[in-house]
Amino acid sequence: MADDIWYNDNHVWATVENNHAYIGISYYAQEELGDILFVELPEVGDRVVQGKSFGEIESAKTISDLIAPLSGKVVEVNNDVINEPSIINEDPLGDGWLIEIETVDAKELKSLLTQEKYEKHIKEVSQ
Amino acid sequence: MKNKPIVEEKSIFEHVSDDGRIHDKIPMADLPAAYVRNDIEGMPDPAEPEVVRHFTRLSYMNYSLDAGMYPLGSCTMKYNPKLMEKAAQYEGFLMLHPMMEQSTTQGILKLIYDTEQYLKMITGMDSFSLQLAAGAHGELAGMLITAKYHRVNKTNKHTILIPDTAHGTNPASASMAGFKVVNIPSGPHGMIEAGMIRPYVNDDTAGIMLTIPNTLGIFEEQIADIAKLIHDAGGLVYVDGANFNALIGKARYSDMGVDIVHLNLHKTFATPHGSGGPGAGVVGVSSFLKEFLPVPVVERKDREFVMSCDLKNTIGRMVGFYGNVGIIVRAYTYMRMLGLDGAKEVSEAAVLNANYIRAVLKNYYNLPYATPTLHEVVFDDKFQNGDGVKTIDIAKRLIDYGFHPPTVYFPLIVHGAIMIEPTETESKDELDRFISAMKSIADEIKHNPEVVINAPHTTPVKRVDEVRAAREPRLVWKR
Numbered sequence A: 001m002a003d004d005i006w007y008n009d010n011h012v013w014a015t016v017e018n019n020h021a022y023i024g025i026s027y028y029a030q031e032e033l034g035d036i037l038f039v040e041l042p043e044v045g046d047r048v049v050q051g052k053s054f055g056e057i058e059s060a061k062t063i064s065d066l067i068a069p070l071s072g073k074v075v076e077v078n079n080d081v082i083n084e085p086s087i088i089n090e091d092p093l094g095d096g097w098l099i100e101i102e103t104v105d106a107k108e109l110k111s112l113l114t115q116e117k118y119e120k121h122i123k124e125v126s127q
Numbered sequence B: 001m002k003n004k005p006i007v008e009e010k011s012i013f014e015h016v017s018d019d020g021r022i023h024d025k026i027p028m029a030d031l032p033a034a035y036v037r038n039d040i041e042g043m044p045d046p047a048e049p050e051v052v053r054h055f056t057r058l059s060y061m062n063y064s065l066d067a068g069m070y071p072l073g074s075c076t077m078k079y080n081p082k083l084m085e086k087a088a089q090y091e092g093f094l095m096l097h098p099m100m101e102q103s104t105t106q107g108i109l110k111l112i113y114d115t116e117q118y119l120k121m122i123t124g125m126d127s128f129s130l131q132l133a134a135g136a137h138g139e140l141a142g143m144l145i146t147a148k149y150h151r152v153n154k155t156n157k158h159t160i161l162i163p164d165t166a167h168g169t170n171p172a173s174a175s176m177a178g179f180k181v182v183n184i185p186s187g188p189h190g191m192i193e194a195g196m197i198r199p200y201v202n203d204d205t206a207g208i209m210l211t212i213p214n215t216l217g218i219f220e221e222q223i224a225d226i227a228k229l230i231h232d233a234g235g236l237v238y239v240d241g242a243n244f245n246a247l248i249g250k251a252r253y254s255d256m257g258v259d260i261v262h263l264n265l266h267k268t269f270a271t272p273h274g275s276g277g278p279g280a281g282v283v284g285v286s287s288f289l290k291e292f293l294p295v296p297v298v299e300r301k302d303r304e305f306v307m308s309c310d311l312k313n314t315i316g317r318m319v320g321f322y323g324n325v326g327i328i329v330r331a332y333t334y335m336r337m338l339g340l341d342g343a344k345e346v347s348e349a350a351v352l353n354a355n356y357i358r359a360v361l362k363n364y365y366n367l368p369y370a371t372p373t374l375h376e377v378v379f380d381d382k383f384q385n386g387d388g389v390k391t392i393d394i395a396k397r398l399i400d401y402g403f404h405p406p407t408v409y410f411p412l413i414v415h416g417a418i419m420i421e422p423t424e425t426e427s428k429d430e431l432d433r434f435i436s437a438m439k440s441i442a443d444e445i446k447h448n449p450e451v452v453i454n455a456p457h458t459t460p461v462k463r464v465d466e467v468r469a470a471r472e473p474r475l476v477w478k479r
Helices: A027-033 A079-083 A086-090 A115-125 B048-060 B082-088 B106-123 B135-152 B169-176 B194-200 B223-232 B241-246 B287-292 B325-361 B391-400 B428-447 B449-453 B466-471
Strands: A005-007 A012-017 A020-025 A036-040 A053-059 A063-067 A072-077 A099-102 B127-129 B159-163 B180-184 B205-211 B236-240 B260-264 B281-285 B297-301 B304-308 B377-379 B418-420
Touching: A005 A115, A020 A027, A036 A086, A036 B466, A079 A086, B082 B325, B106 B127, B106 B260, B106 B281, B106 B297, B106 B304, B106 B325, B127 B287, B135 B169, B135 B205, B135 B236, B135 B260, B135 B281, B135 B287, B159 B169, B169 B180, B169 B205, B180 B194, B194 B223, B205 B223, B223 B236, B236 B241, B241 B260, B241 B325, B281 B287, B325 B377, B325 B428, B391 B418, B391 B428, B391 B449, B428 B449
Parallel strands: B159 B180, B159 B205, B205 B236, B236 B260
Antiparallel strands: A005 A012, A012 A020, A020 A099, A036 A053, A053 A063, A072 A099, B127 B281, B260 B281, B297 B304, B377 B418
């Protein structure tokens, strides 16, 4: 995983390398959701759009839309988390990644939050 | 009560011993000899007292309204007077069959007809169908009516607006009826604001689904403006009347501009909350939508009551025959027992009880919305988060104090929601016991949070593995 990690307001992260991005949910998001039961992800070849839902995640508590931090075409889906969603709880930023997309538009990155700004955002929403 | 973990005890089916006991003889059936067996391997062999004790011990572990307060917000778990059960057990009702000649079923038809008249009176709607088998079934009927209305009028509208506080069944029902659902945000005061939904209303808007009062217990004050906005766009206004128990005799949906509404007989009218049924979710409509109601409907022709399928644009049958009639008998009995004045007092007491809890507990638990509420109150766990305690822990600890926990983590817009609905049937003494338990838990969290985090301590099973239950459910018994 790359060092540079970006977040949107909806607690979804992206790491970018060579126009490819890995996407997952934040540590805070998995903690808030609690034990994750099911995750529904797009298929390889589908297009995801920044700010739009690309899937759903269900925990014992609630069900939430996954909001895409960036637009792009899905090139890989993490089947491990579909079969064993608890991986997302255990390692949301690593093995718990959800999808990989390609060709990232650098302009879209600018609208995302840095780690520092995201932490500030969490403080605000949890107050 | 002997609290041996009954979950570790054999189920009756597993009660097969090899110590020489013999199981009960199965009565001889009138079968050809080739099909008769003298013994069945693995036949359970408990004696009668073992069966009785097994189920009696199980029943001790059940928690119900007959045991204590059940403040499960949004579900309206009120105590149902036993009289309703007695009425439903009258032989004349018990022995009814839907295929009986109509001349012999005039009594039940009149009862259905009269129930509809009472529902019309308190909601202001023009017609009702009582055949829907549950609240969500009523929602589906309402959405199918909306869809058919737009199809007949060739309006080409496909979107239903639903606020973010809605019951989860609302978007599900709209989707089942073929609509696209657009989620609309609540305003800062916990209600929908006409100005905020204007950008979502367009040519494709087939209608809106609102819950009044909403799931925060708040009355949608701008309903008249919202209804006008939707009507001007050619859409219909659907209200989920699940919380009508806060409004009986106080406000009518027709006066708010509502076109379709469903009521849950088990919430407002004291019929049983079945474990999946039987239930009833009656649907009321304005006169211009009567022709779309499900059939049959009960009508009065002179002095006779008849079932009629003669509705021009009916959405068809939603159940076989006429739904769960025994439930309608209970609701009718409840209405007759209370009268309109009594029903008003039901709403007043429900609102008073919830506000009593709100007023006392707001110093101990955070109230996310300051807006006045009606029959239920939503707190959150913000005051307790600093001590590492979450809503789920508070809910589990309440079990140790002898109460059923409130609804938690709903509505979704409140982070860590604790949704309390005491209902009108709890006395002040019982409310005070509940309040005292909640205060005591808040105090424990400050001084000894571990006792709350590790709750419950008094139940045979501690916290259940919800992940395994959801992902690897064992739904059948296998040897």
